[in-house]
Amino acid sequence: MIPKILVFAGSVRSGAFSGRTADAAQKALALQGADVTRISLADYPMPIFDEDLEREEGIPENVMKLARMIGAHDGLLIATPEYNGSLPPLLKNAIDWVSVVRHDGGRQLKPLAGKAVALCSSSKGQHAGVRAINHLRAVLVRCHMEIVTPECSVPNGGSAFDAEGGFADERLRHAMDIVAQVLIERARMLSARGDI
Numbered sequence: 001m002i003p004k005i006l007v008f009a010g011s012v013r014s015g016a017f018s019g020r021t022a023d024a025a026q027k028a029l030a031l032q033g034a035d036v037t038r039i040s041l042a043d044y045p046m047p048i049f050d051e052d053l054e055r056e057e058g059i060p061e062n063v064m065k066l067a068r069m070i071g072a073h074d075g076l077l078i079a080t081p082e083y084n085g086s087l088p089p090l091l092k093n094a095i096d097w098v099s100v101v102r103h104d105g106g107r108q109l110k111p112l113a114g115k116a117v118a119l120c121s122s123s124k125g126q127h128a129g130v131r132a133i134n135h136l137r138a139v140l141v142r143c144h145m146e147i148v149t150p151e152c153s154v155p156n157g158g159s160a161f162d163a164e165g166g167f168a169d170e171r172l173r174h175a176m177d178i179v180a181q182v183l184i185e186r187a188r189m190l191s192a193r194g195d196i
């Protein structure tokens, strides 16, 4: 079974280091045989989560679109930037919205629970977004996701990538390969078990 893996970044900035990290992840996953879909959260604009809005107007269509997209994949890879030691509001808001989806029409849809997810981070500084990745992991545990242990955290984003979009540092290439390998294995296993 070829696992379907969805990849996105927590920033939609042009040239974002997290976007480039997601691109590197996409390549590593594809090279290891996954069926990869790369999306941008820019294509799913959504309001700031508000329970009044949810009650009065229901779940926005772009949230449902993202939930369906996640639901159609066996695993996720998220590349987060770090804002003030945590994940950025764009990413947290998207996760919060998707976490309240339970149904799509008459069909059950809980896109996050039981799904394999791998985490990457990046920053322009030397700490590589490791504080953000720790917060993101804690959030996704509350969403009952199956988080794989290997991670790839990219420091000094301004000089981390080569002209082809790969990592300049061989150690990061190796770390991303391990992330891709373990995510593919876990996604395949959970999908075969029928957990997702």
Ligand SMILES: Cc1cc2nc3c(=O)[nH]c(=O)nc-3n(C[C@H](O)[C@H](O)[C@H](O)COP(=O)(O)O)c2cc1C
Binding pocket: 010, 011, 012, 013, 015, 016, 017, 018, 019, 080, 081, 082, 083, 084, 085, 086, 122, 123, 124, 125, 126, 127, 128, 129, 157
């Ligand atoms: C509001 C804000 C807070 C930030 N806080 C941090 C931080 O806590 N740690 C860090 O390493 N970089 C921080 N940065 C710098 C980001 O690492 C840098 O802007 C990075 O390029 C953002 O991610 P992106 O390239 O994926 O868009 C912050 C940037 C912004 C705009």
